[in-house]
Amino acid sequence: MKQLKLFLKDKKTWFDTAILEFLTEEKKALAVKPGMFFMLEAETLLKKPISVLDVDSRSGSLKFLIRRIGKGTSFLYDLKPGAELTAIGPSGNAFPDPEGRPVLLAGGGSGIPPMFFLSRILPKKTFHVVYGGQGKADIVPLFGKSIPHRITTDDGSLGLKGTVVKGIRKIMKDDPQFCKALLFSCGPEPMVKALTHAFPELNHYTSLERYMGCGFGVCLGCVVKTVNGIKRVCVDGPVFNTKDLGWNHGHED
């Protein structure tokens, strides 16, 4: 955990989403793993939690994908190359290492970054990505042809019409090794709950979202009930095994 400076090198936008590439020399920041995030300065009082999309430790590059939905994310979306930001991180645990087992990577909307990051480091053929959104504008063209991925949209404007659940069923049908795969997910809570519901048999890790005050464990703003007691999403998570989460045990959150 560090308080560090990031320099914006490059920015690309796709409808309401921007991909920001920052430079840093901070070693700890570049040792980040999929599922981890940084708290980024965003002209708001509190910094904003944003997952890492990609990292290149040789060139010192850190990439983030920002979906503008409010004040802070709009500020980040509007940044121009050359800008300097203060950040705190890297925060959070990471998705576990599948150690070669097949894994389904389900990302919805701005929950795609950890999935993309994973797709860059997991061994080929062991994973398949499902990328869901409401429509075409939500699906950022991140994945090249060589990365096995399926796109689903609610309105059918791109890929399969339907949700990520449908996408996963399709993948399972096409390649039975995924019927007993690990499931990693990140996205809106309804999506994650639908996945838990549809695939109760899968060992399912998900990255949770909570309104965060600090992002490094001191404010207790971001808690979630688990079978192991109340946990802080920012440092005990954001990745949890869904079987440990309160919502599977009758809790509100």
Next chain:
Amino acid sequence: MKQLKLFLKDKKTWFDTAILEFLTEEKKALAVKPGMFFMLEAETLLKKPISVLDVDSRSGSLKFLIRRIGKGTSFLYDLKPGAELTAIGPSGNAFPDPEGRPVLLAGGGSGIPPMFFLSRILPKKTFHVVYGGQGKADIVPLFGKSIPHRITTDDGSLGLKGTVVKGIRKIMKDDPQFCKALLFSCGPEPMVKALTHAFPELNHYTSLERYMGCGFGVCLGCVVKTVNGIKRVCVDGPVFNTKDLGWNHGHED
């Protein structure tokens, strides 16, 4: 009085002072007279009162001189051409028309703008400017050779060593028509008081400064005691005849 947009066309800086040239098409704004000011947006909650330095109604240009001393003026100092600002104005009365009588224009520091503006419109040979500052860095090279002006600095780094009082004595000595001139002043309160004290015989109008909440007469934040009762500096002033001011009658302000 209008709420209007200004577009920054050009900026020049001189140490801690910037000269900003804005464009506007608002007729009312371009009908401004020396001594009047605008409330300029400055990233602060309240807008900041800034006197007009110069106007060119044909090209739609309004110039201001900004001395950075705090948050708002630093924001204005740092503006880049192309920026767009909201402003309220023009506010305030103006210096009276000397109608050809000789007039001494005494400006200190960021109080020089109305004096410069006057020097641009008063008939040649009827006026003489005294421009005072602590040192060289306070004296912006505004006046060309053709404008009769004297510079005074406390440390003697430019012009006459001393205050504007000394400058005026010198002018009076060189050109006796100014011994009975009108005196127009704008600058720090101690300077204005020193002038009142040194030249009690002169008919002396001064532009006052007050912390302003609105700049158009509704908050009553900017008042001054006068022989005619309590007046609002923003709309009843900022120009007052010093003989009417409370400080000549034992009041605190």
Next chain:
Amino acid sequence: MDMKTDLGRGLLLKNPVMLASGTAAFGMEFEDFYPLEKLGALVTKGVSIDPIEGNPTPRIVETSGGMINSIGLQNPGARVFVEELLPQIRKHDFACVVNVFGYSDEGYKKVVEFLERSEGIDGYEVNISCPNVKHGGIQYGTNPEMTHRLVRELRSRTNRHLMVKLSPNVTDIMEFATACEEAGADSISLVNTLLGMAVDIETRRPKIARVVGGYSGPSIKPVALRMVYQVAKCVSIPVIGIGGIQSVKDALEFLLVGATAIQVGTANFYDPGIGGRLADELIQWLNRHGIDSLDDWIGSLEV
């Protein structure tokens, strides 16, 4: 879209947008920015029976997200108000609520009795909460018994709408609201300014002459919203929300938690067009969100 809002006892506003006392003087200065007819109502600067000079300067300073003022109720007195200012106001078609102030029960009664003799006043807002006056004033707004007594006295003196403006600088705002309702107030407006202070570390002096002043602006909105919510739940007379309103979103928030109308204060200083704009933007927003009338929105918070 029906934007009318009824504050009771004949104070029916064409829309819920009012300008707050002391932030709009007597209204005239806003004519340059929008037609005053757009407003639901104007609340005048506080008027007392005799003229008040107010406090020394500096009277105002900006702080992070707000400002502190210590104007000290400067006003020309009730006579000048009635003879010179009221006729100007009455050229425009909006409700005119006169904010009144006295240093004692006597002072309040006198100013109301004096104003009762004039036409063209649609209601009174009783300021029992101004923090800027040295002798008296503040204790009304922080003492429920005194508040009750004063409101009862004024109630017996007027059939015009009687709005009481509460101070936020109290432990239990609901106690005051209840006292006002019981004493016969027609509506309650809140909040007045929070007591605040600012100092200059370079000069080692307070930034306003009277040391402590009234804190207003966007920064006080969360406190104001909480109090309006609490009061709207506990009284049955209309509540007028005030505190940090600078956008249509802010206005909608106050209405959502139960305010029947809102007042714009400090924002008038830095955005003088806001009063006229809010009236339009409220309609647009409600329309866009498929809400048929203002009444459907007021107090519709789901908790």
Next chain:
Amino acid sequence: MDMKTDLGRGLLLKNPVMLASGTAAFGMEFEDFYPLEKLGALVTKGVSIDPIEGNPTPRIVETSGGMINSIGLQNPGARVFVEELLPQIRKHDFACVVNVFGYSDEGYKKVVEFLERSEGIDGYEVNISCPNVKHGGIQYGTNPEMTHRLVRELRSRTNRHLMVKLSPNVTDIMEFATACEEAGADSISLVNTLLGMAVDIETRRPKIARVVGGYSGPSIKPVALRMVYQVAKCVSIPVIGIGGIQSVKDALEFLLVGATAIQVGTANFYDPGIGGRLADELIQWLNRHGIDSLDDWIGSLEV
């Protein structure tokens, strides 16, 4: 430069910078940002005799210039604190003030009695002002008699430094400060959070689950500064200033109006390095301004 500041009864801080309760957990997370030894003191998250789960989420929301929280005093209880957390804290050389909380006199007494058995605690900060607990808690901080009684009870149970933390949500803060001083408190810290609220007009729902929460951050500074000024003038025990401090300038302001030390709260979240930095910057600023010791600065406001 002598930066030591004496809060009384053995609580001598090496400098006036403290981290505020609930904004620094138990301190450990800040080791990544600066050596904890830089701090004058750490005030722990509130500790109660039994563990508390706290409130449902959302517990936090940002507002203009501040934030609202409703954590609900989540803590692992006194036993876990003493066994697992205190030993970690005690690895570092700074004063450790334990913020304590109970739902009743009984609860407060129990937690203090329990903590008395452990070494390594330099003092208690009694939180009588937390707005986030449904049953009890708040009435202490808004009732001077209850405050007096509680402080006296705790005074008789400890010889350690006893600091009482006041709520700003009261009419007359000085009444509470005086009650604490008379009951034997060694120092007074203020302010805790203002009661505030935020709502979402799109969902028509409150932005935090418990509807009303505690408002903190830069926006509350003018109110906090005013109260610290008032209290420092009216009691003779040390006062610790809290509320919106995010820069050395802010810290200097609180010290100027009479605070003997300061606590940094919300700013820890968005600027975790602030605690260590302030300690350095205070020295630098005083040096640059030719002020020989912290004591010369404290309370030197000219009014």
